Amino acid sequence: MRKYISSLLAALMVFSMGLANIEKVSAESTDDLEQEIDNKKEEQKEIEQDKSDIQSDKQETEEKIDKNQEEQGNVNSEINTIDNDLADTREKIATKENEIADTNEQLDSLSNQIDELNGQIDQLKEEIEELKQRIKEREKLLKDRLRAIQSNGGSMKYIEVIFGAKSFGDLISRSSAVNTIMDSDKDIMETHKREKQAVEDKQAEVKAKKKDIEEKKADVEEKKASLQSQKDELESLKSELDNQMAEKESLLSDLESKEGELQDYKVSLEEEQAVLRQQEAANQKAIEAAKQEKEKLEQLAKEKEREKQANQTASASSGGSSQTDSSNNNSDSTGSTASTGNGTFSQPISAPITSGYKQRGGSFHHGIDYGVSIGTPVGSAAAGSVSYAGTMSGYGNVVLVRHYINGSYYTTLYAHLNSISVSVGQSVSRGQSVGASGNTGRSTGPHLHFELHQGNWNNAKSNSVNPLSYL
Numbered sequence: 001m002r003k004y005i006s007s008l009l010a011a012l013m014v015f016s017m018g019l020a021n022i023e024k025v026s027a028e029s030t031d032d033l034e035q036e037i038d039n040k041k042e043e044q045k046e047i048e049q050d051k052s053d054i055q056s057d058k059q060e061t062e063e064k065i066d067k068n069q070e071e072q073g074n075v076n077s078e079i080n081t082i083d084n085d086l087a088d089t090r091e092k093i094a095t096k097e098n099e100i101a102d103t104n105e106q107l108d109s110l111s112n113q114i115d116e117l118n119g120q121i122d123q124l125k126e127e128i129e130e131l132k133q134r135i136k137e138r139e140k141l142l143k144d145r146l147r148a149i150q151s152n153g154g155s156m157k158y159i160e161v162i163f164g165a166k167s168f169g170d171l172i173s174r175s176s177a178v179n180t181i182m183d184s185d186k187d188i189m190e191t192h193k194r195e196k197q198a199v200e201d202k203q204a205e206v207k208a209k210k211k212d213i214e215e216k217k218a219d220v221e222e223k224k225a226s227l228q229s230q231k232d233e234l235e236s237l238k239s240e241l242d243n244q245m246a247e248k249e250s251l252l253s254d255l256e257s258k259e260g261e262l263q264d265y266k267v268s269l270e271e272e273q274a275v276l277r278q279q280e281a282a283n284q285k286a287i288e289a290a291k292q293e294k295e296k297l298e299q300l301a302k303e304k305e306r307e308k309q310a311n312q313t314a315s316a317s318s319g320g321s322s323q324t325d326s327s328n329n330n331s332d333s334t335g336s337t338a339s340t341g342n343g344t345f346s347q348p349i350s351a352p353i354t355s356g357y358k359q360r361g362g363s364f365h366h367g368i369d370y371g372v373s374i375g376t377p378v379g380s381a382a383a384g385s386v387s388y389a390g391t392m393s394g395y396g397n398v399v400l401v402r403h404y405i406n407g408s409y410y411t412t413l414y415a416h417l418n419s420i421s422v423s424v425g426q427s428v429s430r431g432q433s434v435g436a437s438g439n440t441g442r443s444t445g446p447h448l449h450f451e452l453h454q455g456n457w458n459n460a461k462s463n464s465v466n467p468l469s470y471l
Contacts, residue, residue: 030301033294039404040287047280050456051273058269061262068259075252082245089238096231103224110217117210124206128199138192264393268459271392275400275457279387282402282425286385344405344470345381346430348414348450349437357466366464367413367451372437374418374446379431381412381452381471386426386434388457395449396441399434400457411463413451416443 348370355369384403392398395415399422403410418438422428439446451457452467 030294030297033290033297036404037287037290037294040283040290043409044280044283044287046456047276047283050458051276051280054269054273054276058266058273061266061269065259065262065266068255068262072252072255072259075248075255079245079248079252082241082248086238086241086245089234089241093231093234093238096227096234100224100227100231103220103227106220107217107224110213110220113213114210114217117206117213121206121210124199124202128203131195131199135192135196138188141188265459267393272457272459274390275388278389278424279400279402279456282385282387285425345403345410345412345452345467346379347471348381348412349376349378349448351376351448354447357464357468364461366461367415367449368467370437370448370450372446372448374436374438376437376448377433378414378417378435378437378448380428380434381430381450382410383429384410384412384427386422386424386428387411389420389422389424389434392441394442396443397435397438398441401428401434409455411453411455411457413449413453413457415449415451416440416447 349372351370351372353368354371355365357368358365380401382401382403382405384401386399387402388398388400390398392415395413397417397420398413398415399417399420401412401414403412414434416438417435417440420435422434428434437446437448443449450467451461452465452470453461453463454465455463457463
């Protein structure tokens with residue numbers, strides 16, 4: 001009987017020690033869950049703040065877009081005005097060019113007329129020379145006649161010629177000769193006078209006509225100069241309008257480019273909002289799960305406490321007692337990640353690194369690239385929960401995993417995936433596949449783009465760190 005009681009006491013002692021260990025584990029698990037819930041709630045507050053900041057930033061961006069579009073409208077209106085002015089100026093220039101062409105035709109016609117008149121003048125000069133020669137010959141004839149008269153005493157009388165006739169026939173001959181001489185002298189004088197006057201009149205007529213045409217030509221040349229001056233002014237105006245048009249088109253191009261940047265930034269903010277919404281939902285799920293787990297552990301602890309009290313009552317009634325030295329089982333059942341630097345995270349994939357965390361071209365490359373063929377499994381770099389799984393501009397198919405390591409939060413990003421094998425809120429272990437590598441998004445070839453962020457991921461990548469310092 002004594003041996004039986006001793007055995008029963010030993011069994012009760014072992015059972016009591018087990019209950020103590022269970023109570024300790026339960027307490028520690030409950031504390032851990034309470035801490036996790038508190039951490040998740042703090043994280044929710046951070047997410048709410050981030051959401052508020054992003055919404056404010058998005059609203060400000062939308063206001064900038066509206067202002068940009070208003071400026072574009074104003075510039076387009078100015079461009080239309082300038083375009084209308086240019087069309088009007090081009091039409092005026094065309095009109096002036098036509099008028100100048102007509103004026104040039106008039107000048108050509110007048111120049112041809114002047115050339116014809118110069119030809120007529122040259123012809124008249126020749127005729128005048130001929131007339132002068134005839135006049136000279138007549139003047140010589142008249143001079144000879146006068147000399148003959150002078151040589152005969154200076155006063156030859158036709159009556160004496162007539163009375164000097166020797167017969168009637170001679171008288172008739174002499175009378176006829178005298179009449180002929182007198183008529184000839186008269187004709188010579190009249191012809192001389194007439195031809196001389198004709199030459200003078202023709203000279204005067206040609207000179208007057210030439211003067212008139214030259215005056216017309218001068219007027220037309222003056223008109224042409226005026227038209228050319230007006231055309232030059234219009235060309236200058238057109239050049240000025242062309243410069244204004246170029247400036248406005250350049251300004252419009254800058255505004256359109258700026259709007260594109262703002263629209264892209266707005267899209268990135270919307271994507272960041274989507275990530276935060278998914279992360280918020282995942283956190284809420286984690287909080288609810290932790291609360292349920294805590295309630296289960298608390299319920300289990302209560303049940304163990306009732307069993308303990310029942311066993312103690314049974315032990316007391318049997319007259320035995322036992323003491324448990326909890327210090328003999330003082331080990332902590334929870335492990336800690338023994339790494340604060342290199343080794344905190346595992347390589348997400350076994351492949352050569354083709355591009356590092358550095359300045360690349362005109363921008364900074366906020367991650368590292370692994371050269372790998374499409375379809376290669378990609379593992380989570382550490383245990384955590386999926387905060388985003390979907391598509392993003394530039395990244396293509398992308399997964400974000402949230403990690404809590406040594407009291408700090410991290411976010412890892414896996415981009416350009418060919419496929420995704422996890423969902424938001426899902427817990428993943430280190431090395432568990434989150435998807436397969438690919439070539440989606442803005443990618444120049446099959447590869448995995450991997451990023452590491454301290455805290456939450458944001459589109460500005462302000463929290464990014466060099467993954468090689470942690471892998």
